[in-house]
Amino acid sequence: MRGQVRKPFAHVRRFKHRGQRVEAFGVMAMRRLAALVAVVTLFSTLTACSTGERVDLGGESSGNLIAAIAGEPDQLDPHKTSAYFSFEVLENVFDTLVAPDANLEMRPALADSWNVSPDQLTWTFHVRSGVTFHDGSPFTADDVAYSYRRIIDEQLTNSDKFSAVADVSAPNAETVVIRLKQPTPNLLTNLGGFKGMAIVQRRNVESGQIATHPIGTGPFAFSGQKSGDSITLKANPSYWGGPPDVSGVTFRFISEPTTALSALQAGEIDWTDSIPPQRVSQLRDDDSINLAVTASNDYWYLALNEARKPWNDVRVRQAIAYGIDREAIVAATSYGTAAANQLAIPEGNPWYTAYHRYGYDIDKAKSMLAEAGVTDTDLDMLVTSEYPETVTAAQVIADNLAPLGITVNIRTVDFATWLDEQNTGNFDMLMMGWLGNIDPDDFYYAQHHTDGTSNAQKFSDREVDRLLDAGRVESNRQARADIYRRAATKIADQVSYIYLYNPSVIQAWTTGLSGFESRRDGAIRFDTTELARSQTR
Amino acid sequence: MTRLVTHPIARFLARRLLYSAVVLIGVLVVVFALVHLVPGDPVRIALGTRYTPQAYDALRTASGLDKPIVEQFFSYIGSALTGDLGVSFRNGDPVTVILLERLPATISLAVAGIFLALLIAVPAGIWAALHEGRISDAIIRVASQFGVSIPDFWMGILLIALFASTLGWLPTSGYQPLLDNPAGWLRHIVLPALTVGLVAAAIMTRYVRSAVLEVASMGYVRTARSKGLTPRVVTFRHTVRNALIPVLTITGIQLATILGGVIVVEVVFAWPGLGRLVYNAVAARDYPVIQGAVLLIAVLFLLINLIVDLLYAVIDPRIRLS
Numbered sequence A: 001m002r003g004q005v006r007k008p009f010a011h012v013r014r015f016k017h018r019g020q021r022v023e024a025f026g027v028m029a030m031r032r033l034a035a036l037v038a039v040v041t042l043f044s045t046l047t048a049c050s051t052g053e054r055v056d057l058g059g060e061s062s063g064n065l066i067a068a069i070a071g072e073p074d075q076l077d078p079h080k081t082s083a084y085f086s087f088e089v090l091e092n093v094f095d096t097l098v099a100p101d102a103n104l105e106m107r108p109a110l111a112d113s114w115n116v117s118p119d120q121l122t123w124t125f126h127v128r129s130g131v132t133f134h135d136g137s138p139f140t141a142d143d144v145a146y147s148y149r150r151i152i153d154e155q156l157t158n159s160d161k162f163s164a165v166a167d168v169s170a171p172n173a174e175t176v177v178i179r180l181k182q183p184t185p186n187l188l189t190n191l192g193g194f195k196g197m198a199i200v201q202r203r204n205v206e207s208g209q210i211a212t213h214p215i216g217t218g219p220f221a222f223s224g225q226k227s228g229d230s231i232t233l234k235a236n237p238s239y240w241g242g243p244p245d246v247s248g249v250t251f252r253f254i255s256e257p258t259t260a261l262s263a264l265q266a267g268e269i270d271w272t273d274s275i276p277p278q279r280v281s282q283l284r285d286d287d288s289i290n291l292a293v294t295a296s297n298d299y300w301y302l303a304l305n306e307a308r309k310p311w312n313d314v315r316v317r318q319a320i321a322y323g324i325d326r327e328a329i330v331a332a333t334s335y336g337t338a339a340a341n342q343l344a345i346p347e348g349n350p351w352y353t354a355y356h357r358y359g360y361d362i363d364k365a366k367s368m369l370a371e372a373g374v375t376d377t378d379l380d381m382l383v384t385s386e387y388p389e390t391v392t393a394a395q396v397i398a399d400n401l402a403p404l405g406i407t408v409n410i411r412t413v414d415f416a417t418w419l420d421e422q423n424t425g426n427f428d429m430l431m432m433g434w435l436g437n438i439d440p441d442d443f444y445y446a447q448h449h450t451d452g453t454s455n456a457q458k459f460s461d462r463e464v465d466r467l468l469d470a471g472r473v474e475s476n477r478q479a480r481a482d483i484y485r486r487a488a489t490k491i492a493d494q495v496s497y498i499y500l501y502n503p504s505v506i507q508a509w510t511t512g513l514s515g516f517e518s519r520r521d522g523a524i525r526f527d528t529t530e531l532a533r534s535q536t537r
Numbered sequence B: 001m002t003r004l005v006t007h008p009i010a011r012f013l014a015r016r017l018l019y020s021a022v023v024l025i026g027v028l029v030v031v032f033a034l035v036h037l038v039p040g041d042p043v044r045i046a047l048g049t050r051y052t053p054q055a056y057d058a059l060r061t062a063s064g065l066d067k068p069i070v071e072q073f074f075s076y077i078g079s080a081l082t083g084d085l086g087v088s089f090r091n092g093d094p095v096t097v098i099l100l101e102r103l104p105a106t107i108s109l110a111v112a113g114i115f116l117a118l119l120i121a122v123p124a125g126i127w128a129a130l131h132e133g134r135i136s137d138a139i140i141r142v143a144s145q146f147g148v149s150i151p152d153f154w155m156g157i158l159l160i161a162l163f164a165s166t167l168g169w170l171p172t173s174g175y176q177p178l179l180d181n182p183a184g185w186l187r188h189i190v191l192p193a194l195t196v197g198l199v200a201a202a203i204m205t206r207y208v209r210s211a212v213l214e215v216a217s218m219g220y221v222r223t224a225r226s227k228g229l230t231p232r233v234v235t236f237r238h239t240v241r242n243a244l245i246p247v248l249t250i251t252g253i254q255l256a257t258i259l260g261g262v263i264v265v266e267v268v269f270a271w272p273g274l275g276r277l278v279y280n281a282v283a284a285r286d287y288p289v290i291q292g293a294v295l296l297i298a299v300l301f302l303l304i305n306l307i308v309d310l311l312y313a314v315i316d317p318r319i320r321l322s
Helices: A002-014 A018-048 A084-090 A141-153 A157-162 A187-192 A202-206 A257-265 A277-284 A314-323 A326-334 A362-372 A388-404 A415-424 A440-448 A462-473 A477-493 B002-006 B008-037 B042-047 B053-062 B069-081 B095-130 B135-149 B152-166 B182-216 B219-226 B231-259 B263-268 B274-283 B287-315
Strands: A065-069 A098-100 A106-108 A111-116 A122-127 A165-172 A175-180 A220-226 A230-235 A248-253 A289-295 A299-304 A377-384 A406-413 A429-434 A498-502 A504-510
Touching (some): A065 A084, A106 A187, A141 A165, A141 A202, A277 A289, A277 A504, A326 A388, A362 A388, A377 A415, A440 A462, B008 B069, B152 B182, B152 B263, B274 B287
Parallel strands (some): A065 A248
Antiparallel strands (some): A098 A106, A122 A175, A220 A230
């Protein structure tokens, strides 16, 4: 056996014979030449392709619109995922009973009409006829009832949207009846606000396929996924809203924004929302791409732990609200693309309330702290690397609060740990954001009601509770707007949250792409887009 | 049969397999303990920031996380021994399928990266050693110091800026499977492999240089030179060949490191390798995927170690497989 192990060296010994050695050098010369030819050929093939040649993702998807998103969906079951990347894809695959238009008003989708009983407790939806799922099977009212019961019975993530629902039934194939325990003016927003309330197919769920091979009724059908690389959708020719213009959409996962932007500029991709914010001002002047910076309804906030001293004292919380320089935070976190705001919802929204109590005022902050008897205290600020803006903002805040005698200890953890710490109340202050806000019940109740499921700061105010309970059931729009105006003001006065700013949705696409609508809820829909291939370099 | 068992190679392999099994079980225990000890709850992160306590309990039960940890461990070991690494908490896909999907991209990048690294490091290291103290040696040493210190994400971004954005010769990012599209595979792998390879080359050049220098000071090299052999023969037959052992060691280590995932390079080039998979799995506390991936990386490490040990004997017959 040792002989065998040595065998590869037999040829080395042969070189000792001069004749063979010369021959070997001849062979080597030939080999070198061959290698040179190979290298030259290789290099010319490599560089032969023109600038920015598109990635050939295989024959079927070669004419697709290519969109780069900043991460990979965790799973594709719309009822179970909570990841934004999943919804970017699923927005195009699934439909809801109703859906928000550009102004976030609910419009017919899978339901083409509906009516409400005089007592506001029974909603009857008439579903669109002739709609099919991507596998060709017909869509009926049963699918709606099945989807909603699945969320309710299995206690899935979004079951809180059905907290007022007593019963969902489909008396016939065209009708869905939802019975409520109490009037729910925002039922339509609950049903259609986002694709987490999508209508799914029973067979797709029961076969266990929905998480990886979802079947919906939307403008695009799921076609395939390459783990860590991309998801491909193909156009649904029988889409009830009319077939999409593009043959399909390929979502590539490019988490490094610099790379995504380079790929866009090289024409390898057509669209992206993975954009470095510091490049926005430069891109505004760049005619070779389209850039959209759209004010969104998302918001970022600070919350002080009211289960701990001294943050249980409203004067201390107010002092911090005065002591924080929002404009500096906006500049540092978003390079000026966001808008500072002292309440949740930005101007131009139906639920907007003007509120400007907390201007940056160090002296006022100091005197309020003195009044509360607080001097030289530490503040444990919980932020997460998952959302880098929280880390950046924390540094500004630490600087802002230092003159007040508050030493901010920034604790940066990963998101899983952050959620644990938030849940167990192990923090003095935290910063987080809420996304996709449409109805005020959605972004006030869970956060600020004494019994709210996301009230990690342990805020409790009788008046706010009363207003939030009333807003849930008030069906007069004007009266409801008035309730939420009062609630929002009270929440900010009592400093349940210190609202900071509304970020913008930042998206860019090639000049060859038209018909894309940048929305304030961040929903990305490609069914109305057209792609002029010749224009993408 | 007896001959097979008593055969030195067979005995060597049998012993190594036994060691490997022990190491792997150790790895499993440590990883299992670590993922459960680290703060963070997979159920909470799956549900996001808005959910009801009922939804939390339902998902916890469905994932089997409500069972005692010892029970979870033994049921995991039990199925792992039969090749069943469980399913991902996130999408319910079998972990083995997920890992096999990512493996080709990782192996491609590791092999191409090491290939480029050797292509640079071996000639540069030998040259530097043979010209010790001269200006070319100094240049190579400075270049290698530079290569070791440069952050790989920055190098990656610079390469994209030059070869993809400015010159337009190569794509910025992405991966094509070798078997589906060999030309596409090559075009896409050049920049990431170069990024990985340049960093590895910088490290390896120093090893090659010092190994060659060490051998060159040996008595038998002086003997070879004094008996009138040409410098070429002395260099390649007597010096370099004997310097290969430490070079092989560092090559093995570098290869294993790249196979274990080069997260930063994978992120910059949107490369679907194991590194990003593990990173995302850790972020989501997807225990089965983390455990499976670490197990796979451990297996790859052991395998490369074994191959390197076998190659020692091939390169240097004096080394017995004992």
